[in-house]
Amino acid sequence: MAKKPNFPIKPTTRLVIAGRDAQAYHGFVNPPVYHASTVLYPTAEDQVAHRSRYQYGRRGTPTSDALENALIALEGEACAGVTLLPSGLTAISTALISAVSAGDHLLVSDSVYRPTRHFCNGVLKRVGVATTYYDPLVGADIGKLFRPNTRAVFVEAPGSQSFEMQDIPAIAKVAHEKGALVLMDNTWATSLYFRAFEKGVDLSIQAGTKYIGGHSDIMFGCVSANAKTFPALKQTIITMGLCVGPDDMYLALRGLRTLSVRLERHYQSGLKVARWLVQRPEVQRVLHPALESDPGYKIWQRDFSGACGLFSIVLKPTSEKSVHAFMNKLTLFGMGFSWGGFESLIILFDCTEYRTATKWAPGGPTLRLHIGLEDADDLIADLGQGFAAMKAAG
Numbered sequence: 001m002a003k004k005p006n007f008p009i010k011p012t013t014r015l016v017i018a019g020r021d022a023q024a025y026h027g028f029v030n031p032p033v034y035h036a037s038t039v040l041y042p043t044a045e046d047q048v049a050h051r052s053r054y055q056y057g058r059r060g061t062p063t064s065d066a067l068e069n070a071l072i073a074l075e076g077e078a079c080a081g082v083t084l085l086p087s088g089l090t091a092i093s094t095a096l097i098s099a100v101s102a103g104d105h106l107l108v109s110d111s112v113y114r115p116t117r118h119f120c121n122g123v124l125k126r127v128g129v130a131t132t133y134y135d136p137l138v139g140a141d142i143g144k145l146f147r148p149n150t151r152a153v154f155v156e157a158p159g160s161q162s163f164e165m166q167d168i169p170a171i172a173k174v175a176h177e178k179g180a181l182v183l184m185d186n187t188w189a190t191s192l193y194f195r196a197f198e199k200g201v202d203l204s205i206q207a208g209t210k211y212i213g214g215h216s217d218i219m220f221g222c223v224s225a226n227a228k229t230f231p232a233l234k235q236t237i238i239t240m241g242l243c244v245g246p247d248d249m250y251l252a253l254r255g256l257r258t259l260s261v262r263l264e265r266h267y268q269s270g271l272k273v274a275r276w277l278v279q280r281p282e283v284q285r286v287l288h289p290a291l292e293s294d295p296g297y298k299i300w301q302r303d304f305s306g307a308c309g310l311f312s313i314v315l316k317p318t319s320e321k322s323v324h325a326f327m328n329k330l331t332l333f334g335m336g337f338s339w340g341g342f343e344s345l346i347i348l349f350d351c352t353e354y355r356t357a358t359k360w361a362p363g364g365p366t367l368r369l370h371i372g373l374e375d376a377d378d379l380i381a382d383l384g385q386g387f388a389a390m391k392a393a394g
Helices: 011-017 044-049 062-075 088-099 114-126 139-145 168-177 230-240 246-257 259-278 297-303 320-329 376-393
Strands: 081-085 105-109 130-134 150-156 181-185 203-206 221-225 283-287 310-315 344-349 366-370
Touching: 011 062, 011 246, 011 259, 062 081, 062 221, 062 246, 081 088, 081 230, 088 114, 088 150, 088 181, 088 203, 088 221, 088 230, 105 114, 114 130, 114 150, 130 139, 139 168, 150 168, 168 181, 221 230, 246 259, 259 283, 259 310, 259 376, 320 344, 320 376
Parallel strands: 105 130, 105 150, 150 181, 181 203
Antiparallel strands: 081 221, 203 221, 283 310, 310 366, 344 366
């Protein structure tokens, strides 16, 4: 960008201007999309000495530079670098591989995203990394679970599907005192609503498929790192040959520009629907940390500046037939995995079979909702029709 503000700017402004250089792009607002593999050197001497900003398409292009610079600017001064990955799960697995080695011990929240658990129980176990799952509400008492070879703690707040809120600053303080790293899946709040590095996180991970992309049309992930962890993370990316397609990078950058206005709408509409659901006679409990009645509300209020559109509900005991009738009646909620796009979604889930450090016994069927960009009153009306169908189904 040819001109830069000489005064402090807010994160929402940073989202619009970061990573842009209209002068380098011949006056165009957005960067070009480089579909590239081979990079040509002007002379033999340059080639031998690797004297070039770009060496090979997998190592970076002006398109990836623009996206990385924008993400770094959003994370804040403590961010030493960002790496781009082809999916959120790839971002999680790559960050973990960069942080642990054979013979190490890893602590992971019991409420973690299930594919993260699969990676720990499969690939990491096979290469000699032991994983212990812990109660997400453990807080500073996590120190009791450390072993001499514990090298990292993996947190996720709120918990995937079950939405427990972790005390990340307390966990990070203990981890750092014991020489361990803290990795966080920050997809729910994004770096806009949770300042991961300020709270003690060393590696902050996002599934950019969700809110960064925002339109349910890309696969993308990213890992932001502090100065201590970035060299190992970067070397892992290079060694494993990981990269993102140029079109997905461009779409991620385009989505990033509108993240603040979209996320605010998801946040407010999500709360409106959640508060309506609290009053429904069919609902036993709403799992949303931004609700004053939620057990994690005080931590959310202290550490987060906002929420997104994703939360869960626990229904009062009812038959599977009636739950299916409820879901099948909905017209504005799609039934599909992922979330973070403009559309509303709903899925039926059950954590019972894979939670190991804690017991999942909600007392009724559980549904996860993503509140999209539709009018919240329309979504409420749609859910009302669903509950009518549930009642009719008995």
